Amino acid sequence: MQTLTPADVEHFLARGYVTIPGCFNHTFAQPLIDHAFERMGYAPDDPATWTEPIRYLDHAHKFLIKDLCPRAWGAICDVLGGEGRIDPTIHRMETIHFSSVESFKWSDAFIVNLRYGADEPWRPPAPDTARWHKDGSFFKHFLDSYEQALLVVLQWTDTPPKAGGTFVACDSYQRVARFLADHPEGVTPGACSHLIDQCQDFLELTGQTGDLTLLHPFTLHASSPNPTGRPRFMTNPPVALKAPLDFNREDPSDFSLVERAVLQALDVDRYDFRPTSPREWYGL
Numbered sequence: 001m002q003t004l005t006p007a008d009v010e011h012f013l014a015r016g017y018v019t020i021p022g023c024f025n026h027t028f029a030q031p032l033i034d035h036a037f038e039r040m041g042y043a044p045d046d047p048a049t050w051t052e053p054i055r056y057l058d059h060a061h062k063f064l065i066k067d068l069c070p071r072a073w074g075a076i077c078d079v080l081g082g083e084g085r086i087d088p089t090i091h092r093m094e095t096i097h098f099s100s101v102e103s104f105k106w107s108d109a110f111i112v113n114l115r116y117g118a119d120e121p122w123r124p125p126a127p128d129t130a131r132w133h134k135d136g137s138f139f140k141h142f143l144d145s146y147e148q149a150l151l152v153v154l155q156w157t158d159t160p161p162k163a164g165g166t167f168v169a170c171d172s173y174q175r176v177a178r179f180l181a182d183h184p185e186g187v188t189p190g191a192c193s194h195l196i197d198q199c200q201d202f203l204e205l206t207g208q209t210g211d212l213t214l215l216h217p218f219t220l221h222a223s224s225p226n227p228t229g230r231p232r233f234m235t236n237p238p239v240a241l242k243a244p245l246d247f248n249r250e251d252p253s254d255f256s257l258v259e260r261a262v263l264q265a266l267d268v269d270r271y272d273f274r275p276t277s278p279r280e281w282y283g284l
């Protein structure tokens with residue numbers, strides 16, 4: 001571990017995430033947010049111009065994570081077992097719809113929660129919250145899938161409680177791990193969502209501008225209502241690996257934190273996972 005502390009590691013294994021605060025500040029974020037409002041055609045101080053409750057923007061700028069915040073890059077590498085395992089370009093996916101995905105970079109491809117769910121009373125995360133999902137809509141999901149090896153939530157605006165912070169089911173990754181172990185034939189992207197009914201440890205991901213949260217890629221999560229009138233900007237920069245997760249490494253000290261978490265969920269020291277059907281990318 002070059003960045004994460006033993007306490008960070010324990011927290012990731014227990015609740016499936018770790019937060020690295022202050023990866024950048026308001027001075028860095030604000031011009032990009034101002035530009036995003038221009039791109040959306042919305043006036044920042046006039047909600048009447050915000051015609052959609054939530055917007056998904058493409059990138060206009062990219063930043064090498066290592067240059068912007070070496071601490072953040074160090075944490076990402078710690079969780080995934082080292083920089084050498086991360087696919088820097090994901091060029092294989094450019095033919096689908098992720099031409100802008102680059103594991104080594106962050107961008108201003110914002111998800112802007114302007115007033116999602118604002119017409120109903122705010123409710124805390126629960127199994128009946130809408131849209132619980134596991135990320136990765138473009139590939140068949142296996143226990144060892146590598147296409148989206150980390151769920152990353154990067155806060156670009158201060159996100160106090162009840163202001164659109166991502167809802168997270170912290171105890172979902174263990175249930176998803178067991179489900180995927182039981183389905184070596186692979187499952188469609190939406191097939192894991194029903195496991196939310198077994199979850200009890202819910203979190204509203206609040207934070208400050210520049211806070212980075214790295215979550216286990218199996219974590220179920222959902223958009224949350226934002227009735228505050230203050231747009232919440234975040235990004236979900238995906239990270240891909242060069243090779244599938246490996247739960248049967250010769251040297252146990254080579255297991256990444258993501259792999260260790262899965263082994264812990266399965267209650268085994270190692271696991272010889274082998275897909276029984278071909279990997280598939282949807283949209284090819």
Ligand SMILES: [Fe+2]
Pocket residue numbers: 133134135221236
């Ligand atoms: Fe998501």
